[in-house]
Each structure stands twice: as C-alpha cells, then as structure tokens.
Amino acid sequence: MVGAPLPRDPIADARRNWERHGWSDVAAPMAAITAIMRTQQILLARIEAVLKPFGLTFARYELLALLSFARSGALPMNKASALLQVHPTSVTNAVDRLQEAGLVLRSPHPTDGRTTLIELTSGGRTLAKRATAALNGEVFAQSGFGTEDVDALIRILGDFRRGAGDFTDP
Amino acid sequence: MVGAPLPRDPIADARRNWERHGWSDVAAPMAAITAIMRTQQILLARIEAVLKPFGLTFARYELLALLSFARSGALPMNKASALLQVHPTSVTNAVDRLQEAGLVLRSPHPTDGRTTLIELTSGGRTLAKRATAALNGEVFAQSGFGTEDVDALIRILGDFRRGAGDFTDP
DNA sequence: TATTGTTATACTCTATAACTATA
DNA sequence: TATAGTTATAGAGTATAACAATA
DSSP states (O other): OOOSOBSSOHHHHHHHHHHHTTOHHHHHHHHHHHHHHHHHHHHHHHHHHHHGGGTOOHHHHHHHHHHHHOTTSEEEHHHHHHHHTOOHHHHHHHHHHHHHTTSEEEEEOSSOTTOEEEEEOHHHHHHHHHHHHHHHHHTGGGOSOOHHHHHHHHHHHHHHHHHTTSBOOO | OOOSOBSSOHHHHHHHHHHHTTOHHHHHHHHHHHHHHHHHHHHHHHHHHHHGGGTOOHHHHHHHHHHHHOTTSEEEHHHHHHHHTOOHHHHHHHHHHHHHTTSEEEEEOSSOTTOEEEEEOHHHHHHHHHHHHHHHHHTGGGOSOOHHHHHHHHHHHHHHHHHTTSBOOO
16 A cells, blocks of 8 residues: 655645645645645554454444443443544444444443443453554554654644534633 | 534543553554544545535545646556555546546557556546635635644654655655 | 434445456 | 556445434
8 A cells, every 4th residue: 555655745746736836825735634634544554454453443443442431331322423523323333343243232221212322341341452552552652753743733633623613622 | 424512622531541541651642643533534524525516536636636737647547546645446446437527538658558547638627627726715725724833734744754654755 | 393323325445366468 | 577457346434314213
C-alpha cells in the first residue's frame, strides 16, 4: 500500500498547483486538509495492523475500549452511537460481530424496554486490555509526533471539533 | 450522522481514562491521533456532501484533479496510484467509474505496451474545474482553522508524513 | 407521536490472489 | 524474470428506508 517514498511531497505540489491557478487564498487550507486525510490513512493502517492479530478492526476496538471505561460496564446502544459519533446501524453491525466473537453481549434495559444494553464479557474485557496495551506500545508510544506537536494538534483539532459541533465543553 | 453536540469532549474524556489507568505516558499522543481520526471524518463528510451533486466521490475527485494538473493531460495508471498513494486496484475501479461517466478515457502508452494512460475528456476537465471551485468555496475557504493553525498543521503533518516514508523532499 | 433498535439493501473503498500481456 | 494492469472475490464501514416494539 505504501510503496517507495516519492521524491517530492505530492501535497506541497498540489498546493503550488492551486496557487498557479489563481486559488492562492485557499491553497494553504487545502494543503492542511489534504494532509489530515493522508495522515489519517497512515495512522489507520498502523492501528489496523496492530489490531489484526486480535481479530479486531478499529471500529470494533473503539467500542470495546468505550465499554471498558463505562462505570457500570454497560452502555445503551444509542449512547455508544453518540459517544463514538457513528451511525446507529454501524453500532448494530459492530455489536453483531463482537457478540459472535463472544466479546460483548446484549441485555435488556431494566426500565426502558426500547433500549438495549451492551456489556463486555470477561473475555471481551481481557481482549480490550491486551489490544490497548498493544496499541499503546506499538502506535501511540511511537507516534512520530514530537511532544510540543502533540499538544499543538490536541489544541488545534479540539478547537476545530468544537467549532464543527462535536461538543460544547469549555 | 452528526447528532446534537455532546456536553463533554469525548476525546478529552478518553485521555483522562488513559491517565487514570496508568497510561499517562501515551495519553497525549492517543488523544492527538484520535482527534486526527475524528477530524478526518468530519472533513470527509463535508467534502463528500459538496461533491455529491457532481456525481463524484472524494477518491474519484482526487484522480480528476490530479489529471487536470498533469502537464501532458495524461498519466499512466501506476503513476496515479503512486501519487495518490492508493492501491492499483483502487485506481482501476475509479477509472472504470469515471470512464462510464465519460469523464476520462484510457489510451495505450505510445512506447510501453504494458502501461495504460488515463486522460481527461473535455467534460471531465470542465467537471473537475467546477468541483474544485465548489470545494474551494464551500470547504477550504471556510475550513474552521485559523491561519496560523493551518501553517502549524502543514508543518507538523508534513514532518509526520516524511517520517512515515511518504516522500524524501527537504 | 416520538424514540430505540433491527433488518434489508446498496454503495463506497480496500486488499489479496490469480491471470494476461508486455518488457 | 519483472512490470503493468485487470479480474474475481472478499471484507470493511457507511447510509437510507422500512419496520417493530416501546415510551
């Protein structure tokens, strides 16, 4: 998927093309956004490679990790959908697969008959811990970002996400 | 897809969870990387929404835009694959669809019988221009990133991509 | 009426492997 | 032998719409 390194940065080239065609005013944001898309692609590939031996995809890992941090150990489907910012059908799909693998189970909500709770099995909890340790050691601990750059990213992208309506936190 | 804003930033919460579980050393990079994933999701949704009326996906638009900047107006398949950093089969697929839509056409390479050249039709060139104008006006011009933040992102993500082996540029 | 979740369906992109044709 | 591209096949996530059950 990632072949030999290119001799030139294709995004810097695209930026120059934008400037040459009279779009100088948006060339820089175009380059920044394109760089985000490409960076995400690189990071996702690393993450999925680490998770593959555990039989997990990133989407399923995120659900597992979310459950492992839930106070009660269980979450309603719609809560998971909201927190992970994914479509309800995506959660249904992910839970189906995790349930087949014996990592989570569905249980009825005690008071609201409409809602389904998802909770980790003990096997799911163990796998979540192991997968998290692997990601921490093989991806996050060697992210390729310097300490100050990590802080800058968190601030810049936090501002962006707030502006995009993700959350209202201060 | 994007429901009501959450009262709290889920990524900041995840970071606190990491710290509470003894992974303080990687909590910040985890948060930065998770923020990149989420930001990409938001941006991709905006881009695809703008491109939809043109009958284009982002992957197909990228190919169209790349061709529109090629000096000769044509590119070999493998060149496109390398520059867009996508799998050869993804290029085959994209070209198939763009060709069905009459936006590009395949032609034989003049000297190397193995390679196929892709080139824009006049309709493809027109659509590329219109789609680029729409993206510039509706996404890049209102990116939600401040000017200094755009510069910071370009520098930080450029360093990252170089480190990841995307290119060898200075 | 509104909400929760599932099902059916469809359409992305992606990836591997096998294959053809050419160098 | 190596390279370029296609085909077949598979799997991933995402989305819409229709539906059932419950509030």
